[in-house]
Amino acid sequence: MNAIIDVDRLSKQYVNGPKALDDVSLQIDEGEIVALLGPNGAGKTTLISIICGLVVPSGGTVRVGGHDIRTDWRAARKLIGLVPQEITLEPFETVLNSVRFTRGLYGAPPDDAYLEQVLRSLALWDKKDAATRELSGGMKRRVLIAKALSHQPKILFLDEPTAGVDVALRREMWQVVEQLRRDGVTIILTTHYLEEAEEMADRIGVINHGKLLLMQPKDELMGEFGKKHLTVELQEPLDALPASLAERGLTLSDDRRRLGYDYDTRSERTGIARLLADLAGLGLQVRDVSTKQSSLEEVFMSLVAEPDDEGPDRDDAARPALKEATA
Ligand SMILES: Nc1ncnc2c1ncn2[C@@H]1O[C@H](COP(=O)(O)OP(=O)(O)OP(=O)(O)O)[C@@H](O)[C@H]1O
Numbered sequence: 001m002n003a004i005i006d007v008d009r010l011s012k013q014y015v016n017g018p019k020a021l022d023d024v025s026l027q028i029d030e031g032e033i034v035a036l037l038g039p040n041g042a043g044k045t046t047l048i049s050i051i052c053g054l055v056v057p058s059g060g061t062v063r064v065g066g067h068d069i070r071t072d073w074r075a076a077r078k079l080i081g082l083v084p085q086e087i088t089l090e091p092f093e094t095v096l097n098s099v100r101f102t103r104g105l106y107g108a109p110p111d112d113a114y115l116e117q118v119l120r121s122l123a124l125w126d127k128k129d130a131a132t133r134e135l136s137g138g139m140k141r142r143v144l145i146a147k148a149l150s151h152q153p154k155i156l157f158l159d160e161p162t163a164g165v166d167v168a169l170r171r172e173m174w175q176v177v178e179q180l181r182r183d184g185v186t187i188i189l190t191t192h193y194l195e196e197a198e199e200m201a202d203r204i205g206v207i208n209h210g211k212l213l214l215m216q217p218k219d220e221l222m223g224e225f226g227k228k229h230l231t232v233e234l235q236e237p238l239d240a241l242p243a244s245l246a247e248r249g250l251t252l253s254d255d256r257r258r259l260g261y262d263y264d265t266r267s268e269r270t271g272i273a274r275l276l277a278d279l280a281g282l283g284l285q286v287r288d289v290s291t292k293q294s295s296l297e298e299v300f301m302s303l304v305a306e307p308d309d310e311g312p313d314r315d316d317a318a319r320p321a322l323k324e325a326t327a
Contacts, residue, residue, distance in 0.1 A: 002066075003027035004079075004155060004186050005051060010060035012046050012210070020046040022210040024060070030154065033177065033187045034215075035201035037194065043210040044190040045085070048157050052082050065154065078106065081148030085159045087140050091133035095124055095143055098132060099150045106151035118149050121179060138169045145176060149185075156180060158189040162196060174199055222293060229292045230272060232259040235285035242282055248275070
């Protein structure tokens with residue numbers, strides 16, 4: 001599949017400021033959802049702003065849909081919609097007029113049928129004549145998305161879409177993104193919340209100090225670094241945990257009916273087959289067995305906790321980012 005976004009050796013040195021991006025390369029395929037994680041000041045907004053043509057890079061190239069963002073910026077920008085971090089709406093304007101206005105700014109001809117479709121998909125159609133100041137926070141964010149989609153872009157950037165919003169609103173945003181995914185929109189979002197990246201993204205990138213530390217499919221990332229927790233439910237409760245099991249790191253639940261065992265999916269032998277054989281040898285009858293994959297947050301924390309395991313790219317520079325991103 002061809003990359004819809006191709007970033008090659010991008011760097012940005014702000015005048016009298018820091019090197020906000022340092023030799024960043026990445027490709028994003030059409031229809032993908034990519035989450036960019038990193039602490040404050042990592043360079044996420046700078047990266048998005050360059051791709052969107054709002055900030056001029058110091059070096060490197062960016063192609064959007066095959067168009068160079070510097071030499072062919074008009075064609076590149078048409079493909080992009082940006083939902084900014086801050087809510088910026090004209091308070092006295094109606095929802096429909098705000099969206100129409102943005103479409104006009106992109107030089108797209110009026111198309112109320114399309115805008116109706118966008119507003120309906122964002123559950124805003126019955127608010128089309130309301131002034132934006134009358135809307136709830138969640139609705140205002142959805143209006144920002146409608147504005148970003150008003151000129152039918154293929155790519156949508158969401159800069160911290162759920163910063164400072166409550167849990168219900170966050171889930172609502174996730175549903176909106178899921179709908180956009182079904183519509184085939186390519187989405188790049190920045191977030192501080194690992195949970196959010198885990199919920200939505202196909203691939204996850206981690207940025208810190210202007211460097212892209214990793215960019216991997218979410219499932220691969222979790223499979224590669226993930227730990228699993230095995231729960232063995234016993235037919236009969238145990239009086240106490242047998243010493244041989246305690247030595248192997250097993251735990252016994254308070255109700256003494258379940259054994260817990262953490263294992264690493266990276267190791268060649270997880271020891272589970274042997275463990276189950278040993279339980280049989282001890283005369284323990286197993287009622288059920290289940291496993292749980294660790295969350296991305298746990299994956300990152302395990303990266304943070306194992307300083308000697310990783311190569312230089314994921315070395316100490318990564319750890320503060322991951323730590324802060326999980327805070
Ligand atoms: N216009 C600017 N002039 C000078 N320095 C800037 C400018 N914009 C950003 N920076 C600096 O560049 C670095 C990267 O900032 P950027 O906003 O890209 O980070 P971020 O990862 O998006 O952070 P946040 O999560 O806080 O939005 C920071 O040190 C920031 O202070």
